Amino acid sequence: MKVIGICGSPKKENSTTLFGLKKALKAVEQCGVETEIVQLSHHAFSGCIDCGKCSNEYTCSINDNFTNTIMPALKNDEIKGLILASPVYFGGVSSQMKMFIDRCLLFRRNGFRFENLIAGVLTVGRSRNGGQELAAMDLVKSAMIHGMTVVSDASPTSHFGGILWSGNPEGIEKDEIGIKTAENLGKRVGELVKKVFG
Secondary structure, three states: EEEEEEEOOOOOOOOOHHOOOOHHHHHHHHHOOEEEEEEEEHHHOOOOOOOHHHHHHOOOOOOOOHHHHHHHOOOEEEEEEEEEEEEOOOOOOHHHHHHHHHOOOHHHHHOOOOOOEEEEEEEOOOOOOHHHHHHHHHHHHHHOOOOEEOOOOHHHHHHOOOOEEOOOOOOOOHOHHHHHHHHHHHHHOOOOOOOHHO
């Protein structure tokens, strides 16, 4: 059993989104579930062009890193959960995450590959109230369209998932409330993966 963390930050290094995602995945691992991170910033790929090729076969007409690397990795039957993590850009997800979401249409069109998997979402905003919940809802909607079981960060924080503040004057490392939501999210995803698929 494995949970994949999708990091939608455009930064290859010093990403606060990756920081939060790692906190969540560590909690998943403490539940006895393997994890892996896919950093979208490490892959060159474009958005969906709506060519329709994936309507007829499990493939994509665009020859890029999504088709050749990300797509094959996500077809792995060991994957039982996803944590979608994005920084907040103008109240929504990053362009990298949006391209990823759109390209994942082929998984829906070809047998609903993600259906019934456990999903959690995590967002990081520069302001304390910088659109994290709006961006989280973007990710929740995308997961639901795939038929995934979306979980919150559970008690005692229990809202929409991991919600972190990168603009903390002392650094994101001191955002104790945000870190707790990330950890609770990972714990919830890990627990549900074990219960449903263990």
